[in-house]
Amino acid sequence: MSGRTTGLTPPDEARPPVRHPDAPAPGELLGSHYDQCFGCGAGQPHGLHLEARAGEGVSVTAEFTVQPAHQGAPGLAHGGVLATALDETLGALNWVLRVIAVTGRLETDFLSPVPVGTVLHLEAEVTAVHGRKIYSTATGRIGGPDGPVAVRAQALFIEVRVEHFIANGRPDEINAALADPDQLRVARAFEVNP
Numbered sequence: 001m002s003g004r005t006t007g008l009t010p011p012d013e014a015r016p017p018v019r020h021p022d023a024p025a026p027g028e029l030l031g032s033h034y035d036q037c038f039g040c041g042a043g044q045p046h047g048l049h050l051e052a053r054a055g056e057g058v059s060v061t062a063e064f065t066v067q068p069a070h071q072g073a074p075g076l077a078h079g080g081v082l083a084t085a086l087d088e089t090l091g092a093l094n095w096v097l098r099v100i101a102v103t104g105r106l107e108t109d110f111l112s113p114v115p116v117g118t119v120l121h122l123e124a125e126v127t128a129v130h131g132r133k134i135y136s137t138a139t140g141r142i143g144g145p146d147g148p149v150a151v152r153a154q155a156l157f158i159e160v161r162v163e164h165f166i167a168n169g170r171p172d173e174i175n176a177a178l179a180d181p182d183q184l185r186v187a188r189a190f191e192v193n194p
């Protein structure tokens with residue numbers, strides 16, 4: 001045992017999240033954080049192409065349409081793809097906090113099957129912050145933004161610096177990202193200096 005807690009419940013000392021003063025306005029489209037991201041990048045033909053918008057407080061909404069390339073069983077979305085949609089929506093909360101954070105833990109409930117062609121209406125919010133630890137929840141509804149919840153998640157994201165990617169990413173992609181002005185603009189939005 002590493003001694004690391006695996007709990008998704010914030011400790012008593014955790015604080016409520018704070019919306020960054022420069023966070024995009026509620027309703028504003030957040031855009032992709034990386035063109036090659038499987039969750040939100042336009043450059044991934046079979047990716048989710050998930051589009052997220054800032055919400056009120058420290059929340060976001062997003063939509064994702066299940067494509068034939070996302071099947072697990074005939075005509076149904078793969079559970080891992082649905083987990084990815086939840087993960088990506090939770091990751092979009094970074095824009096509202098103006099913090100770069102990666103998924104440390106993601107717990108998912110699959111409540112009903114999601115057919116191909118379905119628009120999944122996602123919502124995520126940060127519930128608490130403790131040091132570098134960001135606690136959050138997400139839901140995915142079908143049949144409309146107020147439809148029944150088909151999937152939901154609880155997550156723990158951990159704040160990292162941009163060096164996390166530079167140190168760990170494959171050099172080819174890291175060097176291409178560092179040479180891309182659009183990517184540098186995204187990094188600058190997080191007030192980091194790659």
Ligand SMILES: CCCCC/C=C\C/C=C\C/C=C\C/C=C/CCCC(=O)SCCNC(=O)CCNC(=O)[C@H](O)C(C)(C)COP(=O)(O)OP(=O)(O)OC[C@H]1O[C@@H](n2cnc3c(N)ncnc32)[C@H](O)[C@@H]1OP(=O)(O)O
Pocket residue numbers: 004005006007033039087088091092094095099100101102103104105131132133156158160162165166174177178186187190194
């Ligand atoms: C030039 C290129 C630039 C590119 C980037 C530019 C901009 C990007 C900007 C923003 C991005 C915007 C949106 C992002 C959208 C994302 C979508 C999806 C997100 C993902 O898909 S992202 C990929 C999957 N993700 C990973 O690839 C993480 C792999 N992992 C690690 O890299 C390490 O594991 C790390 C860094 C997580 C921690 O490592 P570490 O050494 O920094 O910190 P440490 O271990 O000390 O943990 C600190 C405290 O968190 C607790 N803690 C940690 N992990 C825990 C766990 N699992 N369960 C329970 N508690 C946990 C500890 O218990 C401790 O707690 P305490 O402080 O209380 O002791």
